[in-house]
Amino acid sequence: MKKAIVIGLDGFEPKIAEALMARGELPNLMKIREQGGYSRLKTTASAQTPVAWSTFSTGTNPGGHGIFDFLTRDTKTYLPIMALSRYEQKNAFVLPKVVNMRRGTPFWDLLSAEDIESTIIRVPCAYPPDKVKGRMLSGVGVPDLRGGFGTPTFYSTRAIHSTEQSEKVIAVSVEDGRVATHVIGPRDSKTKSDHKFDINIEIRKTETKIIITSQGQPDKLEVGLGKWSKWLKVKFKVGIMQSVSGIVRFNLRQIEPDFELYASPVNFDTEEPLFPISSPQEYAHDLAMKIGRYYTAGMAEDHDGLNNERFDESAYLDQCRIVLRERRKMMEYELGRFEKGFFFCLFDTPDRLAHMFWRFTEPNHPANRGEDVSRYAKVIEEHYRECDGIVGEAMKYADNDTLFAVLSDHGMNSFQRGLNVNTWLYQNGFLALKSGFKPGESGGFFQNVDWDKTKAFAMGLGCIFLNMKGREANGIVNVEEAEKVREGIVSGLTGLVDEARSAVAVRGVGRREQMYSGPYANEAPDLLVNFSEGYRVSWDTPLGGAPQGLFADNVKKWGGDHVIDPALSSGVLFMNKKFSAEAPGLVDLAPTILNALGVQKGAEMEGSDLFS
């Protein structure tokens, strides 16, 4: 075939899609199903965006690409760190270089080698971007200007003591209808202080808006009450001689009695990104010249703003629409000039939206706390219909000589209860706290953990690592002892009952060698906890916390999740040609797409061509 067009819908849940199709909704996806076929799509262990899309890219299990979770641990310090990329500096005189930790060979490398062009928009775990023949824009994995997954700022005249780590709060005061404040930029590694970009805010009460004046672009930016502003390009002086650019959007929450303003995480500027986010490097800017500035951060949707209750659902929905509109413009612009080869565009919004709106579909969700949920009960379904519309738009560019596929990396489920995995490890003698400390008295980052007596610890979204001698800094578990420790954890956690609900919370625990094979399998967690529907690791677990009690209600607005037993978290696959494989998986997509474009699958690829 001449073309392969693949539309990614992150976290698109088969149960919802199937129910909608049974009612005759999602007409475009139904049309593809009739033309070709539809199936649930097997995801990866664990069922997470970076892990799953890396398997899509490389056609290998995670042991072949080295991404097992958003997070991993630093074996020297036990601290959780980002697993998707790392910074390497050849010497102190040169800038650090970003290195992608997704390894293996993505299938577009094989296409490039055969001189076949690809257009790849926002594929996760391609930061820095792969050098592809054609063009690529990086997606999940691109940080904000502070180097994290995204830190928003909240300005308020109220005295707010924020306990949230995922935001910055600035106390401001209004004088003569004006507020003088700043946008927070990158942290200076030498002075340990934040770089600042000054802004002056003029409040126009009668017009219910503010004007932000600055040295940025534009020099005057209007923000209406309750509205998202356009982009403001800001410049931080990071030295006497150097500056770094970024782009930021605002949402005005309140003018009186209190003045409250939200600023998005500062995204890399499309024109002068701090580190490359596209291949070729100028592509990010060329694209912005065609469709306007756009979110560059991997996590474009401002879920933190809603989770921290700095704005409400309606503002979050508006912001999701902006992201979706941007992405759709990218897709339409590129499909408009797409003639042959491979095209991919990922829409992250179905995932980010369902995380935040899932609770409205379950009146008994602990996060609702008596709130009337009817107002937003249908938001996810409405969004699925919108996604169907996007699919319909993309279908216009497919002809008889085109493989057209729509897929998701995993599904979406309920997250009502969280398990404190480190607390379970403590109660069962696998994790020790320093003398005098009990669970609940230690913060995150394994504070007060006694490593000399700890055999295993949990971090990330279900990972358990043994404290192995010779591997972890203060490892105590010998190779001979390791299996006994693992067996103890597996048998103890499997079938674990949440007494308060009389429900089984943990369906099983996967062992490394059962789940992973390949050159990077030795980097994988030793065990992976597979949760039942409605459960997940608790909020404290990913960063190494051990709170009191085994289970906790999830009262956060982030009320849906998918990091459960992968067998319960399949994605969807629609293709416009009949396919016959019994249980297709993400691992099969690379060989299928390669074959459709007349290129042989790579030697390491494990999946099969779904059309054979």
Place this chain on the structure above:
Amino acid sequence: MKILVLNLQGAKRAMLFGDERLENLRRLMDMGCFGELEGDPLEWNVLARHENHTLTQNEFVVQAGKDFAAFDDFTPLQTKLESGMWDCCQLDASFLTGGGSADPYLDFDRSLGDTLQHLNDDTLLAVIGENCFVLVAPNNPITGYQDGSTLDLTPTILELAGYPLPSAVEGKSWVAGMELKSASGLTEEEEAMLRERLSGLGYI
């Protein structure tokens, strides 16, 4: 500490310090110290004057039993640096004629960027223009703006690089008055920063 001197004869301060396109040079200026020099620009490498002889920086280094090599082109210089078998290197490039380049300053910055790839941290790098300089030594971090005499440069470079200075030198080393930064391990604040960076993930 190794010493690398990039001697840019006739390179103007206004261009070196003012041209925003010179990304590599600007980064070095932020990392280290830079400033203006008074005096004869050709005398920057004078360490001491004796009756019949002027002792230069290079001679002094050789007398100290170290290896010195001079270059007039970046390519052989980079090969030498890459080998790791060197103590003190100097590149002499003339900006007086422009060297046939339409944009010699930008060309220099690009070559500088390539050259930096071949260094190790235990190096003192000096970029010397006409009455101006930039000094960077990651293992002996020096910062800020510094004015002085052309003759101060050599004693400063040698002292920063760890050479004991002879008693009678022409200029005056600035090292005593310089702010030397120190490195530190993972502080509480860095831990907070790490937490902030990861928290934005949403899942945690």
